[in-house]
Amino acid sequence: MVVRRIAFATSNADKLREVRAIFRRYGVSVLWDRRRLPEPQADSLREVVRAKLAAVPSRALPGVPVLVEDSGIFLSGLRGFPGVYSRFVYDSIGLGGVLRLLEGQERTASFRTAAGIRIGRTEWITEGRVEGTIASAPRGTAGFGYDPIFVPRGGRRTFGELSSEEKERFSHRGRAIRSVARYLSHL
Ligand code: ITT
Numbered sequence: 001m002v003v004r005r006i007a008f009a010t011s012n013a014d015k016l017r018e019v020r021a022i023f024r025r026y027g028v029s030v031l032w033d034r035r036r037l038p039e040p041q042a043d044s045l046r047e048v049v050r051a052k053l054a055a056v057p058s059r060a061l062p063g064v065p066v067l068v069e070d071s072g073i074f075l076s077g078l079r080g081f082p083g084v085y086s087r088f089v090y091d092s093i094g095l096g097g098v099l100r101l102l103e104g105q106e107r108t109a110s111f112r113t114a115a116g117i118r119i120g121r122t123e124w125i126t127e128g129r130v131e132g133t134i135a136s137a138p139r140g141t142a143g144f145g146y147d148p149i150f151v152p153r154g155g156r157r158t159f160g161e162l163s164s165e166e167k168e169r170f171s172h173r174g175r176a177i178r179s180v181a182r183y184l185s186h187l
Pocket of ligand 1: 009010011012015035036037069070071072073086087088090143144147159171173
C-alpha cells in the first residue's frame with residue numbers, strides 16, 4: 001500500500017510545519033486537521049496519544065491515515081516535571097517560571113514525543129527523544145515553546161538557535177516522525 005497523504009490532527013501550527021518538512025522528503029503530503037483534542041490526565045505521552053487517536057473521527061477524511069502526537073519536556077531536577085503537563089506549565093508560568101523552579105537544581109532534561117498513526121483499524125505508536133540540558137536564560141528566536149531553553153547534548157546552542165533542519169536532525173519530533181514515515185513506507 002502506498003501512502004501519499006496523511007491527516008495530522010493538531011492545534012499547533014509549529015508542529016505542523018516541522019512534521020510537513022519531514023514527510024515531504026518521503027513524498028507524503030500532510031493535511032492539517034486543525035483541532036484541539038482532549039488530553040486526559042495521564043502518566044505518559046503514549047497514553048495521551050492513545051486517547052488522542054481515539055478522539056479523532058475517521059469519517060472526516062475517509063481512507064486517509066490519521067497522525068497525532070504529544071510532546072513534553074522532562075526535567076531531571078524536578079523529577080520529570082512538567083512532562084505530560086508541559087503545555088499547561090508553558091501557558092501558565094512560561095519559560096521564566098520554569099527557569100525559576102530550576103534554580104539550584106540539576107539541569108539535565110529530555111524532550112520526548114510520542115506519535116501515533118491510525119490506518120483503518122490499525123494503530124501504531126512510536127516515541128522519539130533527545131537528551132540535553134536547560135540553559136540559564138532563553139536564547140534564540142527559532143522554533144517555538146521550550147526551544148530557547150533546551151540545549152541538546154553534544155552542542156552548546158539551544159534549539160532556538162538552530163535552523164529548522166538542524167533541530168529536526170536531533171529532535172524528539174524528528175526521531176519520532178521519521179520512524180512513522182519509515183513505518184508507512186514499509187506497509
Ligand atoms: P496539540 O494540539 O498537538 O496537542 P500542543 O501545542 O498542545 O498541540 P503538546 O501538548 O504536545 O502540544 O505540547 C506541550 C508543550 O510543549 C507545548 O507548550 C508546546 O509548545 C511545547 N512543545 C512541544 N514540542 C516542542 C518543541 O519541539 N520545541 C519546543 N517546545 C515544544
